[in-house]
Amino acid sequence: MIAPGGFDLAGVGFAYGATPALAELDISLTPGRFYGIVGPNGCGKTTFLDLLTGTRSPDRGSVTFRDRPVADYRRRELARLVALVPQDFAIDFAFTVQEAVLMGRHPHIGRFASPAPEDWRQVDAAMATIGISHFKDRFVNGLSGGEKQRVVVARALAQQTPFLLFDEATSSLDVQYTMQIFNVARRLVREEGRTVIAVIHNLNLAAAYCDEIIFMQAGKVVACGPSGTVLEPAMIKKVFGVESRVAFDDFSNTQQVSFRYWS
Secondary structure, eight states, X not given: OXXXXXXXXXXXXXXXXXXXXXXXXXXXXXXXXXXXXXXXXXXXXXXXXXXXXXXXXXXXXXXXXXXXXXXXXOHHHHHTTEEEEOSOOOOOSOXXXXXHHHGGGGGGSOTTOOXXXXXHXXXXXXXXXXXXXXXXXXXXXXXXXXXXXXXHHHHHHHTOOSEEEEESTTTTSOHHHHHHHHHHHHHHHHHHOOEEEEEOXXXXXXXXXXXXXXXXXXXXXXXXXXXXXXXXXXXXXXXHOOOEEEEEETTTTEEEEEEOOOO
């Protein structure tokens, strides 16, 4: 299943009041790819995702999705197509894990309607995929930070959208669950033709999982292309200001980055 179109940003700029956040963004994100967005703190990565989800609107330029302005989509309509796993997830009420994951089905459930058998099937499948079925009856506000984040990922999977956005979605997870979630995301891209757009801090994760990497710096895209092409020491030095070496690693079977930790 390949989606009929992707995101196109043309001449996009955005500012928080007098503080510019994004400038001169011209980029197309085509379906069926795993994109990694990397860059230093404060370079505009989260704002980039906010524009894709319609949470924010550009001050200038255009953001279109499937040849329609993102702003023209109704919230429910867009939520059937694009799911977001945010950095922070707060639930102030005593929802169970199962109830929280069911929230991902709300765009598919009619107003005043009850969940259908298919909705519950998707909830069960998402919890099983992320490995949280065994604590489905626990209350979310009593979970650890890492457990909550896995619930949010399951909620996004239950949403069953062709586009899946991660905003540092694994930052609170250990290596086991980080790899689990990225393995799931990679499988969705390869086997189902879905599109994943992920803000990632770990360059080695980006190298291992992403088809293409987008380097951002000071609110601009400074490079975008196949991971094996754009992930190179000169670009890492330019964007992050650190010395590195990029080489193929036989054990991980991917390109990996090594850093010079002292000099």
